[in-house]
Amino acid sequence: MTSSARSAWLRTLGLVGVPTGAGLLCGAIAHRPELGLAIGALAAVGWQMWRIASLVARLTQGRHARPDASADIYGEIERLLHRRQASTRLRKRRLVGMLRAYRAAATVLPDAVIVVERDSQRIVWFNEAGTTLLGLRYPNDIDASVVERLPGLPMASWLTRGRHAEPLEIASPLNGNITLSLRLLPYSDELWLLVARDVSRLLQLEQMRRDFVANVSHELRTPLTVLHGYLDMLDPSEQPEWAPMIAEMQRQSSRMTQLVEDLLTLSRLESRVDLPSExxxxxxxxxxxxxxxxxxxxxxxxxxxxxxxxxxxxxxxxxxxxxxxxxxxxxxxxxxxxxxxxxxxxxxxxxxxxxxxxxxxxxxxxxxxxxxxxxxxxxxxxxxxxxxxxxxxxxxxxxxxxxxxxxxxxxxxxxxxxxxxxxxxxxxxxxxxxxxxxxxxxxx
Structure with a gap:
């Protein structure tokens, strides 16, 4: 207990004891000590009730005025509550400021960010990219079902998988030339965070890489086959001193041929969406x-x-x-x-x-x-x-x-x-x- 609280308790006990003692003294003078004690006690209780009522009124009315300067325990309680409220208001302002900063940052992100309720699949909030990439409109689409607002996308079955949902690549409902990668992230116990990213440029670069690898592999295939054929025609027995070199060239030629075949196989697999025959x-x-x-x-x-x-x-x-x-x-x-x-x-x-x-x-x-x-x-x-x-x-x-x-x-x-x-x-x-x-x- 702090010294100020201890002093407030002692002063409050004194304020209670003064009317009680005065009543007892007056009752003793009038030869009715019981009556005097009762009157003094009632006065002390009445003062306590008035102080409590005053404190409750200030708390329930949400006043922000300076606390009572009295030195009793009720004044001490009011001062403690005032400091606590001031600290809470300051923390609240900081949290609101942080929330606004985070929301402002999310608003300008190039990726579409949508907050969705887990159970109802309704839209709680989305940023500006949600409008440019997915065609959502504020405030019309707030509280609307994300499945209904994106009807051309397989959202219902994808959302039901929850945290097990794999990233989904789809065409933008606004522009078929834009490919979006959708990810579903747990935001809280009641909310999902749906993130849509434009991956069109990445897919284009990936396709360019695949085409380059496939073209180079095709170009290398023929000269490697010719080289390997000529090496097979060489007879190491005619010139034994060349045998180790011929064997090494054959080994490296076979390795390069296998590498080209694997590159062509991988290029063929990467270019497929489904299997040709099953x-x-x-x-x-x-x-x-x-x-x-x-x-x-x-x-x-x-x-x-x-x-x-x-x-x-x-x-x-x-x-x-x-x-x-x-x-x-x-x-x-x-x-x-x-x-x-x-x-x-x-x-x-x-x-x-x-x-x-x-x-x-x-x-x-x-x-x-x-x-x-x-x-x-x-x-x-x-x-x-x-x-x-x-x-x-x-x-x-x-x-x-x-x-x-x-x-x-x-x-x-x-x-x-x-x-x-x-x-x-x-x-x-x-x-x-x-x-x-x-x-x-x-x-x-």
């Missing part, structure tokens, strides 16, 4: 083919296991999926030391929607991948160890190809790895891609 893929035959390829590449240096636990097949493009799975198996063989183990597993699982999906996993006991490299491991030409990748014959495009193939099949690639222990690359397919297994002769 069919039921017998996974028993697919697993057998992967095992044969792994054994051929390993040349007896590894233990190869295939575990078919799922009595289901896949629906998709056989060529593309074989390319993706083969790349994963080839990487496992290349980056696992001799004597290691590689295991290919095909099994059912429960997908994100609660239905029965399936997963193909390739597990090895290789070098492992440091955690810092995992987020970028599927980027084209990204290598954890450049020297090790070149020694093994990798192009740095296998995982990128696998990821694009899986994206075309609405699947995802999951990577887990421990340095010195090994890695597991898992391809997860939703229930829409799973089919009941049939005998091979029925599929044929």
């Amino acid at each position: 069919e039921v893929i017998p996974m028993a035959g697919m697993l057998a083919a992967l095992r044969r390829e792994a054994l051929a590449l390993s040349q007896g240096r590894h233990e190869i296991d295939v575990d078919d636990r799922a009595d289901v097949d896949l629906f998709g493009s056989p060529k593309e999926l074989h390319s993706a799975f083969s790349n994963l198996v080839a990487n496992a063989v290349r980056y696992t030391p001799a004597g290691g183990r590689i295991r290919v597993t095909w099994e059912t699982e429960i997908d994100m929607d609660g239905a029965t999906g399936a997963a193909l996993s390739v597990t090895d006991t290789g070098y492992g991948i440091p955690a810092a490299h995992l987020p970028r491991i599927t980027e084209r030409f990204y290598r954890v160890s450049t020297s090790r990748s070149r020694e093994s014959g990798g192009t740095g495009l296998g995982l990128s190809i696998a990821k694009h193939v899986l994206n075309l099949h609405q699947a995802r690639l999951d990577i887990r790895s421990d340095v010195g222990v090994g890695s597991t690359f898992s391809c997860h397919f939703g229930a829409a891609r799973v089919r009941g297994r049939q005998p091979l002769e029925q599929i044929a």
Whole structure:
């Protein structure tokens, strides 16, 4: 307790005691001490009630006048409340100022920012870019359903996925030449933050890059084929001293040819929106083919296991999926030391929607991948160890190809790895891609 509060309590006790004592003294003089004490006590209580009523009136009326200067406990309470109110008003002004500053900053952002109620999907607020990119109008569209205000966009099904909603690329409702990337972010327990960004320029640059890579790869393909053909015609036995150089040129020529083929494959995958042809893929035959390829590449240096636990097949493009799975198996063989183990597993699982999906996993006991490299491991030409990748014959495009193939099949690639222990690359397919297994002769 502060000294001022202690003094206020003592003064209040004195103010209570004075009328009580005076009443008792007057009653004693009149030979009626009980009556005098009662009158004095009533006077003290009445004064207390008046002070309380005065304090309550000032609080309920919201007055901002200076507090009472009296030195009793009620004056002390009023002064404390006055300081608290002044501090609250100052904090409120600061918060309002910060809110205005944040809203002003959000207003001038080039990205459209829309605050949407989670349950009703109604618009609470949007910035100026919401008008220029999405055609929203203030104040007409405030409290309106975002699904109704953007009728040409698949908003209803996308919003229902909530925090699991993947970024959505759509054409602007105002200009079909503008491509928007929509993201849904949790803003609070009751609100979503819908952010729309113009990615037209980025997509244009990406398309230019793809065209450049495809054109260069096509131009390199023919001279590399000619060079590789001439190298194959050379007979090292005629000039033994040239044999090491010829072998090295053949190795580098083969590596460049494989690089060009992978670039063309990746360019073809990136330019596709959907798959050209799809069919039921017998996974028993697919697993057998992967095992044969792994054994051929390993040349007896590894233990190869295939575990078919799922009595289901896949629906998709056989060529593309074989390319993706083969790349994963080839990487496992290349980056696992001799004597290691590689295991290919095909099994059912429960997908994100609660239905029965399936997963193909390739597990090895290789070098492992440091955690810092995992987020970028599927980027084209990204290598954890450049020297090790070149020694093994990798192009740095296998995982990128696998990821694009899986994206075309609405699947995802999951990577887990421990340095010195090994890695597991898992391809997860939703229930829409799973089919009941049939005998091979029925599929044929």
